[in-house]
Amino acid sequence: MSELIKISDLKIHYPIRSGFFNRVTDYVYAVDGVDFVIEKGKTYGLIGESGSGKSTTGKAIVGLEKVTSGSIVYEGNEVTKKSVRKATGYNKDVQMIFQDSMSSLNPKKRVIDIIAEPIRNFERLSDQEEKKKVQAMLDIVGMPTDALYKYPHEFSGGQRQRIGVARAVATSPKLIVADEPVSALDLSVQAQVLNFMKNIQEEFGLSYLFISHDLGVVKYMCDNLAIMHKGRFVEIGTREDIYNNPKHIYTKRLLSAIPKIDVSHREEHKVRRREVEQEFQNLQKEYYDDNGRVYDLKPINKTHQVALEHVESEGK
Ligand SMILES: Nc1ncnc2c1ncn2[C@@H]1O[C@H](COP(=O)(O)OP(=O)(O)OP(=O)(O)O)[C@@H](O)[C@H]1O
Ligand SMILES: [Mg+2]
Secondary structure, three states: OOEEEEEEEEEEEEEEEEOOOOEEEEEEEEEEEEEEEEEOOOEEEEEOOOOOOHHHHHHHHHOOOOOOEEEEEEOOEEOOOHHHHHHOOHHHHEEEEOOOHHHHOOOOOOHHHHHHHHHHHHOOOOHHHHHHHHHHHHHHOOOOHHHHHOOHHHOOHHHHHHHHHHHHHOOOOOEEEEEOOOOOOOHHHHHHHHHHHHHHHHHHOOEEEEEEOOHHHHOOOOOEEEEEEOOEEEEEEEHHHHHHOOOOHHHHHHHHOOOOOOHHHHHHHHHHHHHHHHHHHHHHHHHEOOOOOEOOOEEOOOOOEEOOOOOOOOOO
């Protein structure tokens, strides 16, 4: 195991202001104390429903969100400070694929400039070299060469997302925070983009923080996963721990929500899904503390942790 980045007790709280004096009256606890490690060449999945704090966590890691407290250590450097990120090459090494490609790609720029922008920040290339590099990136994500001089609005959502992927890999980063990179795509295109992401991962030894609301999509991508709810982790573990031995009701609920392609068991699946939903509603009290907050994680074994009041360790 070789650690690339370590996140400890990360908190991001947004102030809520109200009243005549516009005072801070409360906070949104968007991320409220999460710990995890992403290893070199591996994919870490961050999964949860809308509003659970996934994008906020991802943006904090790439330096786009101010950290309230906690630490992010990348290859031995504490990178929560902007100056350190700049001085250590962190901004080149860590790139992001954004959730919403329509607003994250500058509508006034052509594709060649969008993809070349991060390269220009770190490398000096001639126009010819740059064009060649951008073409190669487009080729990797299966976009035609004539895309070079078009604008983002001339593409479909799926195509724009692929442009976002091309842009993220252009600086040969070591870590890509991929925020729902395929959620807007058709199933068949999803598989293509995921395969491509896996291929470049192997080729370049990339690590991913792969954000998704769908445990089905990330199953074959992730080595380790964290299930996030209300700004906290309800369960973390290896792929086997999460898919084969889920312990938290929230994880079970996400698992039961995976659509089944197998038609013959569709009815069974529907029933199971209803049961889990009922269980989730009935058992909320046992799985969350008196304030509805997620408990601290407790170890079940070396790799698997769950946020319950009491946990029986498997002692492995
Ligand atoms: N700039 C902000 N100011 C105040 N609250 C914010 C801000 N950004 C996010 N939030 C709140 O923080 C919480 C987490 O948001 P976040 O975008 O991280 O969720 P998410 O898990 O990525 O959801 P989704 O799946 O919908 O993308 C939400 O309750 C959101 O309303
Ligand atoms: Mg999000």
